[in-house]
Amino acid sequence: MTIGDIAKLLECEVLCCEDRLLSEVHTACGSDMMSDVLAFVKDQAVLLTGLLNPQVVRTAEMMDIICIVFVRGKKPDDSVVKLAAEKNIAILSTSSRMFEACGILYEGGLRGGACAKTGGA
Amino acid sequence: MSASVLQLHYDVPGDDFTRAGEASSAIKNKLKQMGIAPDVIRNVAIATYEGEINMVIHANGGTIDVTIDADAISLVLKDTGAGIPDVELAMREGYTTAKEEIRALGFGAGMGLPNMKKYTDEFELKSEVGQGTEVNMKVYLKK
Numbered sequence: 001m002t003i004g005d006i007a008k009l010l011e012c013e014v015l016c017c018e019d020r021l022l023s024e025v026h027t028a029c030g031s032d033m034m035s036d037v038l039a040f041v042k043d044q045a046v047l048l049t050g051l052l053n054p055q056v057v058r059t060a061e062m063m064d065i066i067c068i069v070f071v072r073g074k075k076p077d078d079s080v081v082k083l084a085a086e087k088n089i090a091i092l093s094t095s096s097r098m099f100e101a102c103g104i105l106y107e108g109g110l111r112g113g114a115c116a117k118t119g120g121a
Numbered sequence: 122m123s124a125s126v127l128q129l130h131y132d133v134p135g136d137d138f139t140r141a142g143e144a145s146s147a148i149k150n151k152l153k154q155m156g157i158a159p160d161v162i163r164n165v166a167i168a169t170y171e172g173e174i175n176m177v178i179h180a181n182g183g184t185i186d187v188t189i190d191a192d193a194i195s196l197v198l199k200d201t202g203a204g205i206p207d208v209e210l211a212m213r214e215g216y217t218t219a220k221e222e223i224r225a226l227g228f229g230a231g232m233g234l235p236n237m238k239k240y241t242d243e244f245e246l247k248s249e250v251g252q253g254t255e256v257n258m259k260v261y262l263k264k
Contacts, residue, residue: 035232038167039239051227055174058142059227062149062166064159 001025001110003067003090006046009108010069010101012092016081020090023066028110030102034059046110048101052076057083066090071098127155127189133173135182138226144185145170155189157262164240164260165194171233172198172256178223179203180254193242196258204250212238212246 004021007014014021029040030048037047037059046067047060052074060068067090070076075093084091094101129151131144149166169185176183180202188195205211212234219229238244243259 032227033230033232034227035171035230035236038171038236039232049227053226054139055142055227058146058170061146062142062163062170064163 001105001108003046003092005108006067006069006105006110007092009104010092010094010096012069012094013075015075015091015093016085017088017090020066020088023090025067025110027112028102028105029065029112030098037063037065046105048098048105050074050098052080054080054083056080057087057089060084060089061087067092069094069101071096071101125190129187129189131185131187133176133182133185135177135180138177141174141177142170145173148185148187151187152189152194157189157194161194161260161262165196167240168237168258168260169196169198171237172196174228175233176200176202178219178228183253192263193259193261196241196256196260198256198258199253200255201253204252204254205246205248206250208246208248 003023003025025044025046027042027045029037029045031037032049032051034055045065046069047065048069048071049056050071056068057080069092071094073095081091133144134140145166148169149162152162152165180200183198183200186197210216214235215231217229217231223229241258242261245257248254
């Protein structure tokens with residue numbers, strides 16, 4: 001599935017990095033707790049969250065997450081979008097709620113990544 | 122990589138949560154430029170980032186020193202904060218002393234220290250109440 005497919009499935013507004021729409025994502029993680037996201041390791045992932053602060057982008061950066069979907073119609077402020085653009089992380093916003101958004105993507109074939117048990121990646 | 126040693130030093134400001142992670146981001150970019158393996162970089166990034174967040178939440182900032190030699194990336198995180206009274210308890214997954222306002226920001230799930238230990242090959246935490254905390258970690262370049 002590409003970031004563009006996610007944008008279509010969830011009827012997203014693309015807030016930055018439109019040039020990334022063709023990038024493939026293999027796994028997804030839905031959480032508002034960034035420490036839980038940091039315990040999750042998988043390549044080319046998308047993060048779904050309802051949290052809007054810059055630490056969402058920082059967390060994504062640390063985990064090499066390439067796309068963040070803000071659920072429930074939330075949109076981060078310009079400074080957060082700018083930070084994401086600097087890091088080349090695509091930002092999408094959907095009116096779907098978290099559960100619904102995760103369900104639609106799961107139905108579309110996207111799966112969750114395994115949590116790291118020991119020693120990280 | 123040659124046997125030469127590279128040392129990096131970062132100050133983590135304690136007063137601005139929105140800037141927490143800047144040092145970890147700079148470290149990550151530096152390691153990328155050096156051509157370090159992506160999984161090693163990610164482990165270092167997670168360990169420093171969790172540490173940085175801890176310093177900002179609990180200790181009013183601190184310092185991060187990174188030493189890269191032929192065998193490993195060594196990380197020393199120091200602060201002069203309140204210290205940790207019960208280290209064993211603090212290492213337990215889910216245990217947290219973070220306030221509700223920190224939890225609202227997506228942290229304080231009690232996973233910071235456990236994550237730092239999980240993603241590094243060596244982990245040592247020294248803390249004295251009223252003096253501060255020092256975390257020494259290593260991520261091996263050769264497994």
